[in-house]
Amino acid sequence: MSALPHRLQIGLGILVAVAILGTVGFMAIEDMNFIDGLYMTVITVSTVGFAEVGGPLSTSGRLLAMALIVIGAGALLYTAGLAFEFSVETLLMGRREAKRLHARIDELEDHIIICGFGRVGRDVWENLHDGAADVLVVEAREEVVAEALELGALAMVGDATHDEALVAAGIERAKTLICAVRSDSENLVIALSGRALRSDIFIIARALETEAEKKLYLAGADRVVAPQVVGAQRIAALAIEPDVAEFIDFVVSGRLVEMRIEEMDVTAESALAGRSLRELDLRSKSGALVLAVVRENGRMSFNPDPSEPIRAGHAIVAIGDSDQLDRLRAIAEVASAYPQS
Template sequence: MGNKTLRLTCLVLGLMAGLLGFGTLGYRLTEGWPWLDGLYMTVITIATVGFSEVRPLSLHGRVFTMVLIFAGLIVVSLIGTYCARLVIDAGISNVLGGRCMSRQIARLKAHYVVCGFGRIGSIVCDQLHRAAVDFVIIEKDQACVQAAEQEGYLVVRGDATSDAILRQAGIERARGVIAVLNSDADNLFISLAAREINPAIKIIARGEEPGIENRLVRAGADVVVSPLKLGGLQIARIVLEGHQDAREDLYAVVRQATGGI
């Protein structure tokens, strides 16, 4: 929940609670009613449901009821205005933010296109960001898109297997594409499309299934990385060789597999 949404929620709840408290206390003071009767009368007055009065009202009670009706109308109008402003501001922000991001992507050259912002993609992006390497993420899951945007990354929302989405991420000008989707078939398709659009691009693809490496290479991938295989190699080195610097060894393997990006 954003700060504006949180403030609006607190404001709405505060206004409603204040109005209910004002009405209940007013009937308590003007009519001497029990708290529950005063609250009930306040609710049906604000809601304008047209129910009969809980008890006969005195002159002071009728005057107070008119004041409560006007106060209720004002509060409801304020809440409606704030809600409308929040919706409009959010829409304008999304439009302007989308245009600004599109302009930033259009200015990029020799960048990397990261297809997928899942567990592996997020780690890749973190390392690229730390190394000050320009990149654009393609992701279709809204939760992942929001997570990437919160990190300040450039994101294109859409299906990475679509040529139009790849072009939107500037793949014609990119140095490389990193396909780390959960589906080997999708990563294979991205490799084919990327090689067709930009024959000189470097393609790094994730592969999980046995035998997929050769197919990814034939599809155009320069490097095929298996996270399971890398993890297995790391564990084996720890067990068999007793390397204390096993973590550095793994990083060296990853850098070698990805061409030192």
């Protein structure tokens, strides 16, 4: 909501002052009650010309009425003009902002769509918006979208259970769809619609009820997260191995600034394709440590066999600081970038 311009605030203040002074004046001069005094002030300032209360005014009452007409009517016209100007500017500004928003959305590529900006959706956005990928929030409630925009989020009004909202969010160019609304049934519809619109998009869905997890997978979700289950697992991990659990939390949340975990795809052109970890010796060449290899079927091999070749279509999961991961990415992206021993 835009703040009222200073001039408009002054105009409204003058009108309030005129209403108070006129009411008090008629009460004192013409011995009227509050309602009659306010009525006389309103019809005088608005120049409506209704009958005077209690018969003709006295000379002092007429002088007060003339003063109210000159000052009050002038203030009313001045304020009405400013209010009209403010309304037109707000309307035009809203249209310009809407056009600018649509233009930004149309430019998005490989972005992440978050459906819902409740407690979970907001937390997800807060963890993603400083990252490398663009994030777009789709939320049905206009007041919540306004909050998201004030926080700096790229957000649009739309019901994500409808295909047109997902299309407007650029789902055909997005890399990930996150279903984080407050209803399992709506998340189910969003996952189903997203999978129908894009067969290759990665879909993550939130589940409130345990029995909804299987249905969300059947609807097309690649991963389903039940916050209450994750919370229970974390509590159990903290109870058994608190130091290890806290270290993982630090790395995953990014609070351990110097360390990050990142997944990198291996293409046919990659220097990694067809070579084993032992042959690549990535640890000494990049400084990053490979934790796992993700196979074509999505199966993740932790602490992978160093003699087993990495194939095109695989992905590696590595840990390191920003410089180490950048060196590893440079090696992984193109064959010519691979440093020779």
